[in-house]
Amino acid sequence: MSLRPAFCLRNQLRSCSSLPRAQRRWARVHDIRFVATQNRIQDKYREKLEQKARDEGFQSVSQMKEAYEERIKQLRKKVSSELSKATNPQAQPQPQQQSPSLNQPPPPAPQPGQTTQTAQKTTDKSGSAAPGIKPLSAYLDLERVSSLPAKEIEYIWRLRHASNPKSLCAVIPLETYKRIYDTARTHPRFILPLPRPAAEDGSGDVAQSADGFAADAKRTASDIHFLQWSFHPPAGAPPAPGSRTANTHTSTILFTHLAAFKLHGEFAQPHTTVTHHLDLADSHGLVLLNGSVTDRKGVSAEEAKWLLLCMQKFYDYGGHGGGVGKEKRQDLLKKFSKGDSSFNLGELVDEAERIS
Template identity: 50%
Template sequence: MALRSPAIRNLLGPHTSISPLRQFQRRWAQVHDVRFVATHQLNNVVERYKDKLSQKAKQEGHSSIASLKEAYQDKIQSVRAADAVETPHPEPLSTSSQSNPGNPRPASSSSTSQPESHHASSPPKSSAPGIKPLSAYLDIPKILTLPQKEIETLWRLRHAPNPNSVCATIPLETYNRLVSTARQNPQFILPLPREIETPASDGERSADNPPTKSSIAAEIHFLQWGFHPPSSTPTSPPTSPDFRTQNTHTSTVIFTHLGAYKLHGAYAQPHTIITHHLDLADEKGLVLMNGTVVPDKGVSLDEAKLLIMWLQRFYDWGVDGSEGGKKGEMLRMFSRGDVAGFKVEDLVEEVERI
C-alpha cells in the first residue's frame, strides 16, 4: 500500500508486513452492507437483561429502568472509574557509556552517544496526567547534538524491544498540517475489515453447503484528538525578538472500538494511544510520535499501524489543501453531524483508494 507522503513511513520497519490485511482488500471492496458489529452486540446485551432490570426496578419501587439507573448513577460512575487502567508505556533505557558491538543500541561516541535515563527516584513528569514526556525516553540535551538521521534511528531503536509499541518521526510542516485539520475536526471514525460468519440464504443452503458463509464487514473505530500543555520549555533561548516556539503543546490520539465508545462513552478503554512530542520542533524541525497498542483489545499491531496511516491520509490535505477532496468533506460532515450526507459506505470506499 503506497503512501504519497513519506512523513510516517518510519511507522513501518523494514521487516514489517501487513499482508494479512491486504488479502481482504479486493473482497472488502465488494461489500455493500456495512455492519456495525459491536453495535449489534450492544443491542443484544441490552435486550438480554431488560427483563431482569425491570424486575429489579419494581422490587426497589422505581417506575422504570431509567429511574433505577439514575438512582444507581453514583455507584456506576465509581465502578467505571475503578475499572479504568493506565495504558502501559515502555520503560526508559538504562544508561550506557560503553561501546558494545553486540548491542543494537548505537555505540558511544561524540555523535552517537547513548542517551542517559533519569534517575528512578525522580522520574520526569508531564504537565498532562498519564502522558510521559519525551525526556522519559531520551536525554533531550544530548539528542539535540545529533543529526536528524541519527535521531530517527535512535527513536526507532528506543521502541524496538516493545512488541506493542509504534513510533514515527514526522516533519514539523507535515505535523502542523495534521494539527490544523485536527483542531477543526477532533473526532472521526475509520473502518477495519473483519471476516464474519453470516447466515446463508435459502438458495445457498444444501447438504453440501454449511448454513453460514464468510463475508467481509467493516469494523468501525472511533478516534479522538487531545491537546495538552507542552511537557518542556523551549530548548534554547530566543535568537530574536520575533522568536515563537513551536513547542506549544503535546497532542494525543486515542483509538477505541466504536461499539465500546457507544456503550461506555468517556469510560471506554482505548486499544491504541499515540502521543506527539514537540520538544525538538524548534531546533530540529521534527515531531516524535510514539504509542502503545493495548494487548487483548481485539486489534493487532499491524492493524493499529494501518489506522494511523489512514489517520494521516485523512488529516493531511497537502501544502495548499488541494488533497483534502472527498476526505476533507467527510471529516467536515462528521464534525457538524451531517447524518444525511455522511455515509459509512462512502468512507469505506474512500479508505480503499488509499
C-alpha cells in the same frame, strides 16, 4: 424502791442500740481477688527480685523500687499517653491544610472546546504535561540527542521502540504535522473503519461489522473505531524568553471501539494511545510519535498501525496522495463534525481503502 426509772433507762438504751451506725467515709475498700493475685505474683517473683536487687547493689527490693521510682513514673506516663492516642483518634492533632499562596499563579484557562474539569486534569504540578503522559525526556537524553543530525535521531527513535511488539513509533516532518494539527483543531473527533474478513457461511446475507454497520457483501466487513484528539502544554522545558518556538503543546490520540464508546461514552477504555512530542520541532524540524496498544482489546499492533496511517490520510488530506480525493476526505470530516445526516459510511470505507 421504785423500778420505773430503771425500766425507762433500759428502754432508752434499747432504742439507742437500734439507731443506724455512722459510716466511716475514710475507710478503704480492697478487692480481695486483686490483693490475693498481687500477693501470688510477689511470691512467685520474690526470689528473682531479690537476686536482681543484689546484682544492682541494693540491700533490699524496696530500696531498688525507690531508686527506680522516677523512671517507672516516666514509663507509665509514656504508655498512658500512647494508649490514649490509640483509643481516641480525634484527640490526635490534625495536619494543617495549606492555604493557597498569594504568589501562586492561577490555573490555566481551558482551551476552546475543553471543559474546566478536563483542563484541570491536563495540568500537573509542574504545569508541563498532563498526568499519565510521559515527556520525551523519559525516552531520550535530550541534551545528547539535540546535538545529533535528524537522520541519526530518527534511527535512535525507531531503535528505542524496536524491542516492544506493542509499541508504535514514527518520525513526522514538522510541515506534515502542522497540516494534521490544523485539521485536528477543527475536527477533534472522527471515525475510521478497520477492514475485517467477511464471514463465509454461505448464507448470502449482507455482512455486518462488529459495530452493527451494514457492509457490501462483495467486500470485507469493517469494524468502526472512534478517535479523539486532545492537546496539552509542552512536555519539554519552556523556551527561552523572546524565542519563537513550534513546541507549544503535546497532542494525543485515543482510539476506541465505536461500540464501546456508544456504550460507555467518555469512560470507554481506548485500545490504542498515540502521543506527539514537539521538543525537537524547532531545532530539527521533527515531531516524534510514540504509542502503545493495550492487550486483550481486540486490536493488534499491525491493525493499530493501519488505523494510524488511515488517520493521516484523512487529517492530511491536502498533502497525502498528491491531493487525489482531497475534497472527498475533507467533506467527510466536515459532515461528521456537523452531525450531517448525509454522512455516508460506505464512502468513508471507500476512501479509507483507496490506495492512492
